[in-house]
Amino acid sequence: MSEFTFLFRGRLISGSLEERQKHLEKWKLWMNQLRANGHINEHPGHPLEGSGKVISGKNKLVTDGPYAEAKDIVGGFMLIEAEDLEEAVELAKNCPIAEVDGSVEVRPVQVLRP
Amino acid sequence: MDLSDHLFRHEYGRMVATMTRLLGVRNLILAEDVVQDAFCRALEVWKFRGVPENPSAWLMATAKNRALDLLRRDRTADRYEPELSRILQSEWTLAPAVDELLIENAVKDDELRMMFSCCHPRLPVQAQIALILSILCGFSVIEIANAFVSSHAAIEKRITRAKKVLAGSKRLFEITDKEVIARISSVHQALYLLFNEGYHGGSPGVAVRSELCHEAMRLAALLLDRPASATPATYALSALMCFGAARLPTRLGGMGELLSMFEQDRSLWDQQLIDEGLKLLEFSATGSELTEFHIEAAIASVHALARRVEETDWRQIVSLYNQLSAMRPTPVIALNRAIAIGQYQGPERGLQEIRAIPGAKRLAKYPFYFAALGEFELRRGMRDVARHHFQAALVLARNEMEQRFLEGRSRVCEVRVACRD
Numbered sequence: 168m169s170e171f172t173f174l175f176r177g178r179l180i181s182g183s184l185e186e187r188q189k190h191l192e193k194w195k196l197w198m199n200q201l202r203a204n205g206h207i208n209e210h211p212g213h214p215l216e217g218s219g220k221v222i223s224g225k226n227k228l229v230t231d232g233p234y235a236e237a238k239d240i241v242g243g244f245m246l247i248e249a250e251d252l253e254e255a256v257e258l259a260k261n262c263p264i265a266e267v268d269g270s271v272e273v274r275p276v277q278v279l280r281p
Numbered sequence: 282m283d284l285s286d287h288l289f290r291h292e293y294g295r296m297v298a299t300m301t302r303l304l305g306v307r308n309l310i311l312a313e314d315v316v317q318d319a320f321c322r323a324l325e326v327w328k329f330r331g332v333p334e335n336p337s338a339w340l341m342a343t344a345k346n347r348a349l350d351l352l353r354r355d356r357t358a359d360r361y362e363p364e365l366s367r368i369l370q371s372e373w374t375l376a377p378a379v380d381e382l383l384i385e386n387a388v389k390d391d392e393l394r395m396m397f398s399c400c401h402p403r404l405p406v407q408a409q410i411a412l413i414l415s416i417l418c419g420f421s422v423i424e425i426a427n428a429f430v431s432s433h434a435a436i437e438k439r440i441t442r443a444k445k446v447l448a449g450s451k452r453l454f455e456i457t458d459k460e461v462i463a464r465i466s467s468v469h470q471a472l473y474l475l476f477n478e479g480y481h482g483g484s485p486g487v488a489v490r491s492e493l494c495h496e497a498m499r500l501a502a503l504l505l506d507r508p509a510s511a512t513p514a515t516y517a518l519s520a521l522m523c524f525g526a527a528r529l530p531t532r533l534g535g536m537g538e539l540l541s542m543f544e545q546d547r548s549l550w551d552q553q554l555i556d557e558g559l560k561l562l563e564f565s566a567t568g569s570e571l572t573e574f575h576i577e578a579a580i581a582s583v584h585a586l587a588r589r590v591e592e593t594d595w596r597q598i599v600s601l602y603n604q605l606s607a608m609r610p611t612p613v614i615a616l617n618r619a620i621a622i623g624q625y626q627g628p629e630r631g632l633q634e635i636r637a638i639p640g641a642k643r644l645a646k647y648p649f650y651f652a653a654l655g656e657f658e659l660r661r662g663m664r665d666v667a668r669h670h671f672q673a674a675l676v677l678a679r680n681e682m683e684q685r686f687l688e689g690r691s692r693v694c695e696v697r698v699a700c701r702d
Contacts, residue, residue, distance in 0.1 A: 178324075178325065179324060180321075182421075183420070183421035183423065183424055184289035184290045184293055184320060184419045184421070185287070185289065185290060185421075185424070187289060187320060187324050188284060188287075188288065188289040188290075190324070190328075191284070191323075191324055191327055191328055191332075192284065194327075194328035194329075195327075195328070195331070195332065198328075198329075198331070211329055211330060211331060212329035212330070213329060214325045214326045214328070214329045214330070242325065243325070243329050245329065
């Protein structure tokens with residue numbers, strides 16, 4: 168088993184309350200599946216606030232941000248256990264974020280020993 | 282934690298009502314924004330962390346915190362509801378005062394006040410219904426447009442205008458006995474029409490229609506929950522809705538065609554709702570008030586109690602229609618009365634009664650006027666005449682379900698073998 172992060176971009180921004188509730192139900196289903204198959208070992212995931220601060224450079228310049236386009240902002244992340252990158256990608260394909268034209272970035276967590 | 286059906290929509294109504302109380306009715310739009318915000322947050326957090334133990338409380342608390350931020354930021358004098366200005370004086374009282382507003386009973390009162398407020402006398406009843414659906418039932422503009430078979434733009438305009446009128450009132454409606462008596466009949470009327478829109482309305486989606494009926498019933502139950510608004514008329518209206526809802530699943534056939542009372546599979550009528558209706562009808566009989574809802578509910582109960590259409594007590598129905606005509610002399614009621622007479626006195630008599638309806642000209646656009654003529658002609662064997670009537674009715678059909686029903690009736694006239702009496 169290897170560890171992966173899923174970075175989520177994009178979210179449902181419009182839509183009726185009914186549509187939002189239905190969308191939520193799909194996430195619940197997806198999460199339950201991941202959990203049932205042992206892909207989530209700890210915390211289910213971390214939603215992120217839309218904005219915060221960015222500290223950058225030698226001067227530790229603090230700016231508001233991130234100011235990217237809404238669809239490019241990471242809205243949350245989670246840690247996933249999967250056999251390999253291929254399996255992780257398959258898991259991400261079922262994420263309901265696709266319905267709202269969002270994306271999942273799958274990144275293997277680097278391990279200490281090469 | 283599972284989410285109950287329509288939880289978001291139903292919580293929306295409660296939350297907007299309470300936030301409007303908190304922020305003042307002139308800030309209605311702001312209150313709605315605060316609530317929308319809470320739902321956005323819920324979606325983002327819950328999809329990762331799961332639905333909390335008590336989702337309603339979570340949502341209300343989230344909206345409350347947002348509203349508190351707004352109040353702290355802008356505490357100056359009369360921007361908010363006058364009744365709140367005193368308790369908003371200090372930070373020390375602010376949070377407990379707000380919590381006071383969120384206890385269950387206060388929230389229910391808020392929903393009720395909002396319902397009465399939506400039935401503002403300056404608004405036409407169609408606008409009142411749209412407002413109720415938008416604010417108290419959490420329907421989107423598209424959903425309302427679907428329900429009314431109307432255009433998105435027209436509904437949006439109607440709602441925007443109505444919200445402006447509502448926000449222009451000094452404060453939300455007060456539930457004191459005197460105020461309630463003055464406005465409750467408008468509230469009844471709006472809920473009655475909301476239910477009818479679901480029951481008879483033109484939206485082709487069965488789901489949409491039954492939702493409208495259920496929303497009307499949910500709001501009527503709120504009225505019953507408070508002594509000031511649990512009047513005999515409220516009981517009668519609720520009874521009427523129960524009888525209608527009991528039959529709702531049988532109103533459409535497999536092809537999406539309307540089924541008349543004669544064709545519905547009565548074994549599928551919801552007995553629990555019928556029993557509930559009978560109980561409510563009994564409660565409605567207290568006091569001296571006799572409304573049209575009482576009579577309409579009584580008529581519906583006679584139908585509901587007949588296991589087979591042949592067992593219907595038509596005499597009783599005719600006598601109730603006589604009473605109803607006396608209260609509201611409309612050609613449609615006269616038509617229904619004539620149809621009932623024809624059921625036990627024969628088609629000739631039915632036809633006579635229909636022709637004798639005063640102001641029958643006003644029925645010239647009503648498809649079921651011609652359908653009734655067709656029905657009686659068919660029963661006395663005048664197939665060609667009957668078919669002409671059904672064809673005339675077909676031209677006037679207001680939606681697909683009616684159209685299919687009338688096409689079916691017209692086809693029956695062409696079949697040589699008589700398949701029904």
